[in-house]
Amino acid sequence: MKKIKFLKILFFLITILLISCEEEFDYGKIVNAVKTIEFSNVTQTTANVSGNIITDNGASLTARGICYGTSNNPTINSTKVVFDTATLGNYTCSLTNLAPSTTYYARAYATNSFGTAYGANISFTTLAATIANGITTNNLSSITQTTAVCGGNIASDGASSITSRGVCWSSTNSNPTILDTKTNNGTGIGSFTSSITGLTAGTTYYIRAYATNSVGTAYGNTRTFVTLSPTLPSGIVTTQISSITQNTAFSGGSITNDGGATITSRGICWSSTNSNPTIFNSTINNGSGIGSFTSSLTGLTANTTYFVRAYATNSVGTSYGNVISFTTANLNLTVGQSYQGGIIAYIFVPGDNGYVAGQINGLIATSTNQSTGVQWGCSGTSIAGTSTTLGTGVANTTAIVNGCGTTNIAARLCNNLASGGYTDWYLPSRDELSKLYLNRASIGGFSNVSYWSSSQVGSTTAWSINFSNGSSISTSTKSTLMYVRAIRKF
Known part of the structure; x- marks a missing residue:
């Protein structure tokens, strides 16, 4: 009888002891005695939280870990970290991707086939974000009188995203800031390269990398460089x-x-x-x-x-x-006189395109032919904008050269000519070629054959003049081989 009474008293004391524990006990089959022990190693974005599972209450554990969030009494439906083994005893979980300056609540949990039990609710606050750190400034390269290449590297964003990064420089401030001249080379941590422009030759500059987040701006080490000295233009x-x-x-x-x-x-x-x-x-x-x-x-x-x-x-x-x-012009310039790289072929008179009152202007022809047999070129292709009148040979020649890709043609020979120290020669228009015919004896060097003008008639024909009979101004097929004489204006 005394033995039975002793056993009853012992069972009562054990029951009282279990009830006095920190955690509530479930006398069903759900895990019993789950403890949330402590938090440790709290940073801006991480923390460690430990737990302890004392008993599985007779049903094997299927999971254990830490659940956490910014609200009280988080559950496994909140964010959680599952520990890698589901056994009894102590364990520690690492919580990551936390927000700086934020209060979190965490509880240990354990799950068996009958449900999930939780430990006590604890709280901790992550550290505040800081300015970026681990910033280095690259060595300078490709230095010229007005440009250089630099850049930098950012190791940590201080738990706040980098919104702007680059280099800043100054020729007067030995510790340049973003209030001086700067580049903007994007966002985020890591390496970047900066192209620096608008520098002054022969000048010493101070430069350093920078990174800006929501907390502020941090800088790397300062480097100096000197742009190349100026030279003559x-x-x-x-x-x-x-x-x-x-x-x-x-x-x-x-x-x-x-x-x-x-x-x-x-x-x-x-x-x-x-x-x-x-x-x-x-x-x-x-x-x-x-x-x-x-x-x-x-x-x-x-x-x-x-x-x-x-x-x-x-x-x-x-x-x-x-x-x-x-x-300079002679007061008595005449046709047939050697002048400015050739022979004066015609002097403008009032009414001519190119005449300027009080000045002596006109046309100069080369002293020899540029070809004794060449095509006008691009038969079948119509060259837009050519004219027959005096003073239009320059524009005609340009239009032909731009509109006809054939190399060995009359207009291109004249356009590419460098003679007598001048390079502005061109194929004469029909009326300019007529002036050369009229003064052919004074100019000299002509043959009694047909010469090309730069004036087109149609897609397959152009104007030419037979110098054996100047009245023989005629249309000729563009593929016909004829002589060429270049002119220029003075």
């Missing part, structure tokens, strides 16, 4: 002389490279005695900067040979283009 070309009279002419030039220093003066210089004129001879100043410009020469002497070339000046000095020579 280059790529200077003197424009062909045009509109030459007894005391005026037009020229000009183009400049493609300022040498890394702003061009402060540009123009042309000329002399009748110095075959390599400089800015210490006669000059025209046509402004500043690179690009093309036009110059008007005045105060020239009639029937005088001049040498002219373009120039450009920057802080380093002055450089020059190619030299071109020309001779």
